[in-house]
Amino acid sequence: MKLKFTKMHGAGNDFIVIDAINQHIDFGPDQWRRLADRRFGIGADQILVVERPTAPDCDFRYRIFNNDGGEVEQCGNGSRAFVRFVSEQGLTPKRSIRVQTMAGIITPRLEDDGSVTVDMGAPVLEPARVPFDAGGLKGVAQGRDTLWPIAVHGQEILVSVVSMGNPHAVQVVDDVDTAPVADTGPAIEHHPRFPKRVNAGYLQVLDRGHVKLRVFERGAGETLACGTGACAAVVAGIRRGLLDSPVQVEARGGALTIGWAGEGEPVFLSGPAVSVFEGEIDL
Numbered sequence: 001m002k003l004k005f006t007k008m009h010g011a012g013n014d015f016i017v018i019d020a021i022n023q024h025i026d027f028g029p030d031q032w033r034r035l036a037d038r039r040f041g042i043g044a045d046q047i048l049v050v051e052r053p054t055a056p057d058c059d060f061r062y063r064i065f066n067n068d069g070g071e072v073e074q075c076g077n078g079s080r081a082f083v084r085f086v087s088e089q090g091l092t093p094k095r096s097i098r099v100q101t102m103a104g105i106i107t108p109r110l111e112d113d114g115s116v117t118v119d120m121g122a123p124v125l126e127p128a129r130v131p132f133d134a135g136g137l138k139g140v141a142q143g144r145d146t147l148w149p150i151a152v153h154g155q156e157i158l159v160s161v162v163s164m165g166n167p168h169a170v171q172v173v174d175d176v177d178t179a180p181v182a183d184t185g186p187a188i189e190h191h192p193r194f195p196k197r198v199n200a201g202y203l204q205v206l207d208r209g210h211v212k213l214r215v216f217e218r219g220a221g222e223t224l225a226c227g228t229g230a231c232a233a234v235v236a237g238i239r240r241g242l243l244d245s246p247v248q249v250e251a252r253g254g255a256l257t258i259g260w261a262g263e264g265e266p267v268f269l270s271g272p273a274v275s276v277f278e279g280e281i282d283l
């Protein structure tokens with residue numbers, strides 16, 4: 001079988017995007033892993049699958065697979081790539097689109113300059129719903145946030161826990177460039193306090209409107225940018241009293257802008273989304 005795909009990226013977080021409206025797709029984790037493999041396949045951090053919606057009042061359904069083959073709830077950079085894709089492929093004339101995801105409905109908008117702004121919905125802050133098991137732990141208050149001590153390689157680190165539909169643990173570091181992301185990222189991802197594993201964010205505050213961020217992603221390793229990670233880090237930074245909205249997030253692959261008006265309000269994510277090439281692969 002030949003599969004048509006588009007290779008895209010959002011600030012260097014790269015995707016294989018597949019139209020599953022006009023192609024029949026019935027893949028399992030092995031096929032997703034093979035497609036995402038950088039040596040034996042096309043290569044990507046995530047695979048995005050565009051389908052007809054099953055929920056009322058939605059334009060599309062969008063599914064996300066990490067390069068380890070697992071399906072996940074949400075992907076911020078992917079949602080921007082998704083909008084560019086449905087527009088460039090002529091799947092819709094709309095610029096503001098209601099999209100069904102595993103984590104609920106999001107509404108991305110294609111701007112005149114080609115960038116995309118996404119209403120990512122309100123962050124979930126109750127530890128149990130992230131999900132994070134805080135049982136028996138004593139949290140440390142900082143501003144409106146509670147930091148949770150978790151042991152990583154025998155050392156205690158303090159993390160904010162935030163769900164943007166998918167789980168994030170955010171720690172503040174002095175210098176993101178020397179932060180031990182490759183060493184502690186996998187241990188945080190698999191920490192037993194996170195029953196669904198977690199994306200590990202390392203946040204350096206430059207000033208109240210400007211941060212640097214690296215994210216070791218669940219199921220994908222460190223990526224050049226993580227959209228939901230940027231949302232979660234800014235939410236954590238604002239709640240800790242370190243940041244004011246809007247915040248420019250400098251990731252290794254590019255810049256994102258995050259706006260958040262506070263508890264109960266949606267997080268807005270803006271940034272680039274680029275098509276790199278189209279292709280066909282034999283499966």
Ligand SMILES: N[C@@H](CCC[C@H](N)C(=O)O)C(=O)O
Binds near residue numbers: 227
């Ligand atoms: N790159 C993404 C997040 C993709 C999913 C994540 N690895 C998870 O497992 O939750 C983004 O831009 O948000």
